[in-house]
Amino acid sequence: MPDLPHAVHPPILETRRLFWADEADCAACAAQLARKPGIADACIELHGTLGAGKTTFTRHLLRALGVAGRIKSPTYAVLESYELPGLVISHFDFYRFDDAREWADAGLRDIYAAPGLKIAEWPEHAAALLPRPDLALHIEPVGEAGARAVRMDAGTPRGLELLP
8 A cells, every 4th residue: 555645743843831811911922022033034823712812912913013003803804914114024814714725826825935924813724735833822711801821832943032
């Protein structure tokens, strides 16, 4: 019987576990990440249920990087882009994708190949085609008071540099 191709899961280089008691902790974590030099060309994936805080974290990160004005969720548009001096940011939301091929059909491969920060919500909906993330955040609500358990997985050497 011939060998059949199978999914290979890339190794996680290092994991950090955090606890955000409230949104201020989320904002502080985002601000710390924004100060890291490797953020300018990082690929970050955000995992979590609806309402886990993926877009909230992204808003805090973009504010810490210097984005002014309205920061919208790209749920319907799939992509929101921001340009700062020396930095292009692409914020994706793949929630509405039914097939990973929609990622390629939408021309997103070129955006991922270009320099800049890429932040993807619901990456599992396009996972078969996405490049390996530098950093993957898994955000989980804890209790009813807004607390979050967060696991940060570094998937690349850049991701190691981004860990708090």
